[in-house]
Amino acid sequence: MERRRFLKCIGCSAIAAAAMQTDLLPRALGGLQNAMAFTYTDELASVEARHYRKLDEGGIECGICPRKCRITDLERGYCGTRENRSDTYYTLVYGLPCALNIDPIEKKPLFHFHPGTDAFSLATAGCNVNCKCCQNWDISQSRPEQTKNIKLPPSDAVRVCRENKVPTIAYTYSEPTIFFEYMYDIAELGHKHGIRSVMISGGYIQKDPLAEVLPQLDAVKIDLKGIREEYYRDYVDGELKPVLEALVQIKNSGTWLEVVYLVIPTLNDTDEEFRDLARWVKTNLGADVPVHFTRFHPMYLLKHLPPTPQATLQRAYDTARAEGLEFVYLGNLVGHPAESTYCPGCGAVLIHRYGYQVTIKNLKGNHCGSCGREIPGRFG
Amino acid sequence: MHMSRVAVVIYTANPDNKFLDRDKYRMMLEACFRLLASGNDYTPLIKRLFTKGTVGMKTNCLARSNPTAPPLVDALSDLLIKAAGTAENDLIVWERTNRELKNAGFTLNASSFGRRCLGTDTTGVGYDNDEIHSFGQVNSLVTSILTRMVDHHINLGVLKHHSVAGMSAGLKNMYGAINNPNKYHGNNCSPFAADVSMLAPIRQKHRLTIIDAVRVQYDNGPGFDGSRMAGYGGLIVSEDSVAADRISLEILERLRKTNGRPPLADTGQDVRYLVEGQKIGLGTDDLEKIDMQAARVDDDGRMTPGELF
Numbered sequence: 133m134e135r136r137r138f139l140k141c142i143g144c145s146a147i148a149a150a151a152m153q154t155d156l157l158p159r160a161l162g163g164l165q166n167a168m169a170f171t172y173t174d175e176l177a178s179v180e181a182r183h184y185r186k187l188d189e190g191g192i193e194c195g196i197c198p199r200k201c202r203i204t205d206l207e208r209g210y211c212g213t214r215e216n217r218s219d220t221y222y223t224l225v226y227g228l229p230c231a232l233n234i235d236p237i238e239k240k241p242l243f244h245f246h247p248g249t250d251a252f253s254l255a256t257a258g259c260n261v262n263c264k265c266c267q268n269w270d271i272s273q274s275r276p277e278q279t280k281n282i283k284l285p286p287s288d289a290v291r292v293c294r295e296n297k298v299p300t301i302a303y304t305y306s307e308p309t310i311f312f313e314y315m316y317d318i319a320e321l322g323h324k325h326g327i328r329s330v331m332i333s334g335g336y337i338q339k340d341p342l343a344e345v346l347p348q349l350d351a352v353k354i355d356l357k358g359i360r361e362e363y364y365r366d367y368v369d370g371e372l373k374p375v376l377e378a379l380v381q382i383k384n385s386g387t388w389l390e391v392v393y394l395v396i397p398t399l400n401d402t403d404e405e406f407r408d409l410a411r412w413v414k415t416n417l418g419a420d421v422p423v424h425f426t427r428f429h430p431m432y433l434l435k436h437l438p439p440t441p442q443a444t445l446q447r448a449y450d451t452a453r454a455e456g457l458e459f460v461y462l463g464n465l466v467g468h469p470a471e472s473t474y475c476p477g478c479g480a481v482l483i484h485r486y487g488y489q490v491t492i493k494n495l496k497g498n499h500c501g502s503c504g505r506e507i508p509g510r511f512g
Numbered sequence: 513m514h515m516s517r518v519a520v521v522i523y524t525a526n527p528d529n530k531f532l533d534r535d536k537y538r539m540m541l542e543a544c545f546r547l548l549a550s551g552n553d554y555t556p557l558i559k560r561l562f563t564k565g566t567v568g569m570k571t572n573c574l575a576r577s578n579p580t581a582p583p584l585v586d587a588l589s590d591l592l593i594k595a596a597g598t599a600e601n602d603l604i605v606w607e608r609t610n611r612e613l614k615n616a617g618f619t620l621n622a623s624s625f626g627r628r629c630l631g632t633d634t635t636g637v638g639y640d641n642d643e644i645h646s647f648g649q650v651n652s653l654v655t656s657i658l659t660r661m662v663d664h665h666i667n668l669g670v671l672k673h674h675s676v677a678g679m680s681a682g683l684k685n686m687y688g689a690i691n692n693p694n695k696y697h698g699n700n701c702s703p704f705a706a707d708v709s710m711l712a713p714i715r716q717k718h719r720l721t722i723i724d725a726v727r728v729q730y731d732n733g734p735g736f737d738g739s740r741m742a743g744y745g746g747l748i749v750s751e752d753s754v755a756a757d758r759i760s761l762e763i764l765e766r767l768r769k770t771n772g773r774p775p776l777a778d779t780g781q782d783v784r785y786l787v788e789g790q791k792i793g794l795g796t797d798d799l800e801k802i803d804m805q806a807a808r809v810d811d812d813g814r815m816t817p818g819e820l821f
Contacts, residue, residue: 190732191675201697204675205735206574212694262695264651270641273692277609277633369695433644433651 213258225256230279244509255305304332319348410455426463519547565663579616648707652690702784754795
């Protein structure tokens with residue numbers, strides 16, 4: 133199966149930040165078959181947040197992410213999108229994405245989830261970490277009044293998909309944890325209309341909200357940014373442990389899960405780290421969970437580092453395969469054989485990929501067409 | 513030994529904790545500048561600090577009922593026009609947003625006539641995307657007001673309790689100059705509040721810190737709580753942004769004690785970023801190295817030497 137809309141999506145794959153500029157928005161959504169009228173707004177939302185508690189001494193404690201921000205009147209949490217107003221906690225970004233796009237599902241990347249289909253991708257301003265390598269820092273590290281936001285209530289997000297026959301909505305680019313309520317409501321409504329939802333996240337989320345939203349999600353991709361606490365402290369401004377716990381929680385929920393590890397020269401690229409990552413995944417998630425090692429490009433606060441050498445990525449691939457992971461991929465390396473999916477049983481090419489061009493080669497439903505082995509994923 | 517001078521002037525005729533008018537603030541400002549200049553003629557000091565160019569004045573309007581007082585900004589504007597020869601349109605009163613300025617009682621003006629007053633969210637202003645400024649643990653975009661529009665800057669903070677930072681006075685007020693202040697509230701805002709003021713556009717253009725301490729919210733800040741307000745009647749002025757905050761902290765702690773509140777350290781709200789500010793060379797936290805000059809002024813503008821209390 134060739135990606136028939138490949139050329140169209142190249143035209144619409146402007147990075148998330150492009151949507152911040154009025155003149156680029158139509159181009160960013162050029163893949164839509166039915167034109168939609170989008171309205172920019174300077175108003176912020178005032179929708180009460182769902183996970184917080186009032187403190188006896190005054191103020192509130194946010195319950196969305198492990199940071200557990202304690203916030204006094206008129207202040208915001210670390211993410212910059214949630215505000216305490218007289219001890220009622222509000223999300224300011226509900227229904228106000230600042231980035232909209234039609235992306236190939238492979239761009240997320242999700243390789244075992246309806247390959248060759250599109251995802252209506254959206255993000256609001258804000259993030260609950262501050263990765264020094266962030267590709268979308270201009271929206272993720274901004275407060276919602278600093279981005280150009282579009283009025284898009286959940287019903288309109290679902291309508292865009294229905295009218296344009298886009299089967300999936302992806303919550304992505306920044307960090308969907310911080311627009312939890314918006315994501316949840318879209319996903320719930322989308323399911324009622326046969327639209328799938330996928331969360332593209334750093335996994336820095338508390339157990340309760342994750343448990344609440346997982347039934348509304350069809351797939352989750354987690355950026356496991358490193359396998360060392362020091363890395364999370366120094367380059368993410370977060371913690372590793374809650375992310376590992378979230379990964380296990382997602383896996384145990386039955387929601388489809390893939391993992392990405394962005395390989396950054398000198399920061400998280402040793403053999404020991406690749407080995408520890410692979411062993412942790414195999415032990416705690418299973419050998420059949422896809423793991424993507426992706427190439428870093430100098431960005432944001434790490435412009436001084438070079439792009440990841442191909443040899444480093446190859447080393448990550450070889451290490452993970454040697455440790456027994458069955459579906460290991462290399463990303464941002466167009467044309468590399470490790471973009472494709474192979475049967476762990478007989479080695480047959482199941483899905484051939486070249487960038488975002490996808491060809492189903494030897495996959496019959498959820499089984500290898502050659503040896504009949506079951507291939508995990510959502511291929512229906 | 514280098515000593516950082518801090519001037520504190522207390523207006524003695526405000527027993528009812530009322531808002532002061534422009535004339536009273538003008539009188540207090542002049543007294544502060546006399547203390548800084550060690551003499552009646554403060555004009556050379558003002559000229560040295562504000563030779564030519566545009567002067568920005570960062571207010572603190574987070575709490576609409578307890579902002580930097582508009583009459584204080586008016587009085588300061590009068591002084592700059594008179595003593596430094598600054599053109600009215602070269603004065604820019606600013607905040608994060610226009611909404612905050614309006615709510616605090618300022619009149620917005622982005623035109624080429626009269627004193628300008630605008631938020632970073634004004635169309636065409638925003639945060640300067642040309643460079644991410646970094647110092648210590650802070651990496652931020654800085655408002656274009658500072659990077660492109662002003663040559664000299666005055667930090668016009670409000671002294672108040674802050675339940676995360678411990679205190680908001682001068683350094684904490686500059687969080688309003690960066691795009692991502694929410695990232696820097698951990699560990700009582702330390703060392704972040706000091707690091708922010710070391711970002712190049714802020715450090716290079718800072719000339720004065722003026723803290724409005726006429727009415728001080730000694731607890732439950734930074735949002736407004738009228739039941740925790742104390743009349744202090746003071747202005748705190750210094751070229752040294754750390755020293756100005758250090759003296760402000762002395763006042764805040766004393767007001768807390770007077771009103772039955774525990775020391776900030778006892779509530780885990782100790783103001784840690786001042787020590788950090790001294791470590792990185794931003795200014796002086798050590799009271800031994802601060803030349804604090806305090807005075808009281810009466811309704812006739814007569815100055816008498818005094819103490820903080």
